[in-house]
Amino acid sequence: MQEWKKNIRQVVPYVPGEQPKKANVIKLNTNENPYPPSPKVKEQCAKICAETEELRLYPDPTAGMLVEAIAKYKGLDSSQVFVGVGSDDVLAMAFLTFFNSEKPIFFPDITYSFYDVWADLFKIPYDKKPLDENFMIKKDDYYWKNGGVVFPNPNAPTGVLMPLDEIEDIISHNQDVIVIVDEAYVDFGGHSAQELLFKYENLLVVQTFSKSRSMAGMRIGYAMGSAELIKALNDVKYSFNSYTMNRTSILLGTASIEDDVYFKETVEKIVNTREWFKAEMKKLGFTFPDSKANFLFASHPKVPAKEIFEAAREKDIYVRYFDKPRINNYLRITIGTDEEMEKFLKFLTSFLKSQK
Numbered sequence: 001m002q003e004w005k006k007n008i009r010q011v012v013p014y015v016p017g018e019q020p021k022k023a024n025v026i027k028l029n030t031n032e033n034p035y036p037p038s039p040k041v042k043e044q045c046a047k048i049c050a051e052t053e054e055l056r057l058y059p060d061p062t063a064g065m066l067v068e069a070i071a072k073y074k075g076l077d078s079s080q081v082f083v084g085v086g087s088d089d090v091l092a093m094a095f096l097t098f099f100n101s102e103k104p105i106f107f108p109d110i111t112y113s114f115y116d117v118w119a120d121l122f123k124i125p126y127d128k129k130p131l132d133e134n135f136m137i138k139k140d141d142y143y144w145k146n147g148g149v150v151f152p153n154p155n156a157p158t159g160v161l162m163p164l165d166e167i168e169d170i171i172s173h174n175q176d177v178i179v180i181v182d183e184a185y186v187d188f189g190g191h192s193a194q195e196l197l198f199k200y201e202n203l204l205v206v207q208t209f210s211k212s213r214s215m216a217g218m219r220i221g222y223a224m225g226s227a228e229l230i231k232a233l234n235d236v237k238y239s240f241n242s243y244t245m246n247r248t249s250i251l252l253g254t255a256s257i258e259d260d261v262y263f264k265e266t267v268e269k270i271v272n273t274r275e276w277f278k279a280e281m282k283k284l285g286f287t288f289p290d291s292k293a294n295f296l297f298a299s300h301p302k303v304p305a306k307e308i309f310e311a312a313r314e315k316d317i318y319v320r321y322f323d324k325p326r327i328n329n330y331l332r333i334t335i336g337t338d339e340e341m342e343k344f345l346k347f348l349t350s351f352l353k354s355q356k
Contacts, residue, residue, distance in 0.1 A: 009121070011117060011120045011121045012117065012120070013117060014113060014114045014117045015113075016030065017029040017030035017031075017318075017320050018030075018318060020316075020318060022316070024316070025316040025317070025318060026316065026317040026318065026336065026340050026343055026344060027318050027334075027336075028317065028318060028319050028333050028334040028335075028336050028340065028344065029318040029319050029320040029332075029334060030216075030320070030334065031156075031185075031211060031293075031294055031295050031332075031334045032210070032211075032214075032216050032334065033211060033212065033213070033214035033216070033266065033270070033294070034270075034335075034336040034337045034340065035214055035266050035269065035270075035337075036214055037213065037214040037215050037252070037256055038213075038214075038255065038256050038259035038262040038263065039259070039262065040255040040256070040258060040259040040262070041215070041252050041255045041256050041259075043255070044251050044252055044254075044255040045252065047251075048248055048251060048252075054247065055247060055248075057247075058243050059243055059245060059246055059247040059250060060247075060250065061238070061242045061243055062234075063083045063245040063250050064078075065250055065251070065254050066083055066220075066245070066249075066250045066253045066254050066257075067081045067082075067083055067222075069253070069254045069257040069258065070083070070222055070257060073257050073260070074194065074224060076197075076224060077227070079227040079230060079231075080197070080224055080225060080226065080227055080230055081222055081223070081224055081230065082222060082223040082224075082225070082230045082233045082234060082237075083220065083221070083222045083245055083253075084221050084222070084223075084237070084244060084245070085219045085220075085221070085244050085245065085249075086208060086210060086216075086219040086220065086221045087182070087184055087206050087207065087208035087210070087221030087222075088114060088221065089219070089221060089244065090206050090221040090222060090223050090233075091114070091118070091150075091180070091182065091206055091221075092118050093233055093236055093237055093240075094150075094178075094180055094204055094206070094223065094233065095118040095119065095122055095124060095150075096118075096122055096236055097232050097233050097235075097236045098148055098177075098178040098180075098204070098229075098232070099119075099122070099124045099147055099148045099178070100124075100147075101146075101147030101148065101177070102125070102147070103125070103145055103146050103147035104124075104125040104126050104127040104146060104147055105119065105124055105125070105126045105127070105146060105147045105148040105149065105150065106126070106127055106128075106129055106141070106142050106144075106146045106148070106149045106150075107126065107128060107129070107149070107150045107151055108128065108129055108130075108131050108137055108151055108155065109128040109129065109130045109131060109326070110130075110131050110135065110155070110157070110158060110324075110326060110327055111151060111152060111155055111156065112152050112156050112182065112184075113322075115150060116128070124147070125147065127146070129141040129142065131155075131158070134160075134289065135155070135158040135160050135289050135297075136160060136162070137151060137155065137160075137162055137166075139166050139169050139170050142170045142173065142174065143173045143174075146174065146177060147177060148177045148178050148179070148180070149170060149174050149177065149178075149179045149180070150179075150180040150181075150182065151180075151181065151182065152181075152182040152183070152184060152185070153167060153181055153182070153183060153186065153190060153193070154185045154186065154188075154189070154190050154291070154292045154293040156184065156185065156293065156295075157295070157297050157320070157322065157327070157330075157332040158289050158291075158297045159185070159288075159289055159290075159291025159292060159293040159295055159296065159297050160289045160290070160291070160292075161189065161190050161191075161290075161292040163191075164191050164193065164195075164196075167181060167193050167196070168193075168196055168199075168200075171193075171196060171200050171202070171203055172200075174202070175200065175202055176202075177202065178202050178203075178204060178229070179200075179202055179203050179204070180204045180205075180206060181193045181203070181204070181205050181206070182206050183205055183206060183207045184206075184207065184208045184210070184211055185211060185212075185292070185293035185294060185295075186207065187211070187212035187267050188211075188212065188267060188270060188271055188274070188292060188293050188294045189271060189291075189292030189293070190292050190293075192205065192207075193205050194224055197224060197225060197226065201226045201228065201229070202229075203225060203226075204223050204224070204225040204229055205223065205224045205225065206221065206222070206223045206224075207221070207222055207223075207224070208220070208221040208222075209221065209253055209256060211294055212263065212266070212267050212270075212294075213256050213263060214266065215252065215253070215256060218248070218249045218252055218253065219249065220245075220249050220253045270294050270335050273335050273336075273337070273338055273341060274291065274294065274296070274335045276338075276341075277296065277335060277341050277345075278290075278291075278296065280341075280345050281296065281298055281345075284300075284345070284348055284349065284352060285300055285301060285302070285352070286298045286299065286300050287299055287300075287301065288330075294334060294335045295332050295333055295334045295335060296332070296333045296335070297327075297330050297331075297332050297333075298330060298331050298333060299329050299330045299331070300352070302352075302355070303351075303352060303355050304329060305321055305328070305329045305330055305331045306321055306323070306328070306329075307355075308331060308348070308351065309321035309331055311347075311351050312344070312347060312351075315347055317343070317344055317347055319331045319332065319333045319334070319344075320332040320333075320334075
């Protein structure tokens with residue numbers, strides 16, 4: 001082997017959901033919002049297209065306009081907000097910044113599959129804590145000495161929500177390390193841990209514009225924490241790339257934050273569709289944890305999930321299948337429009353009948 005090959009950093013990468021190239025598919029595999037962004041975002045887009053002169057200039061490295069808008073909306077000081085290129089970027093920066101102990105970090109065994117990728121990439125030791133038989137996090141597992149804690153709430157891909165008092169219990173048992181609560185889906189039925197920021201200086205809460213704000217294509221994520229944690233994140237960010245947030249994302253993200261009425265209306269539509277879809281799936285014999293996210297994690301007792309996944313794909317209906325221990329008989333199904341979910345249910349009804 002050539003000597004230089006020994007020094008290449010090797011890691012098994014995260015595999016995102018499939019992005020079909022064909023048109024007119026029902027795409028329920030990546031938890032995107034089925035509705036467009038706020039009309040205010042569209043208006044801002046038109047202004048940007050009409051005034052392209054400023055695109056020759058570097059963007060504000062602090063993303064000050066967006067940081068201020070998020071801070072005002074969340075009732076925080078701007079020193080308590082960090083923005084990045086999607087919550088993946090924010091989380092990766094947080095792993096790099098805060099998880100530098102020789103002790104392992106803790107996260108669930110069934111959770112967002114980017115966590116172990118970042119840990120491997122940054123050579124962070126980790127210990128996966130198994131969810132219980134109902135896919136619930138067992139808070140007692142997180143009391144042991146560790147180098148940090150991270151988990152989503154609601155969890156992904158299960159959609160299970162952890163009560164705020166249990167989150168606080170984990171934080172209170174881990175005040176010597178950083179605890180990250182990943183709230184990508186919290187707007188669809190969860191209670192944010194943001195209120196705990198004023199009580200615990202070691203807490204970092206991460207959210208995103210990709211789901212509830214219909215802006216996955218713009219890659220906007222943010223973290224909320226103490227001024228000390230946010231400064232540390234920015235120091236690492238500026239040592240990596242001073243201009244991580246582009247000018248367009250800053251402007252469009254700000255426009256989205258400023259339209260709270262549209263945001264709440266869209267979230268309500270998705271929640272209503274989710275609850276209706278749950279009832280219809282139960283009629284077909286599916287079982288699933290009670291999701292508080294914009295997806296369902298469903299299993300059928302008689303028909304393997306992989307067979308449903310493959311048959312749906314042949315009909316241009318895309319859902320997510322994870323060929324992993326404990327969850328290889330589940331499908332993660334994003335909540336789309338009522339029309340999309342009706343078409344999916346029609347497919348399921350026909351397919352299940354054909355398997356009898």
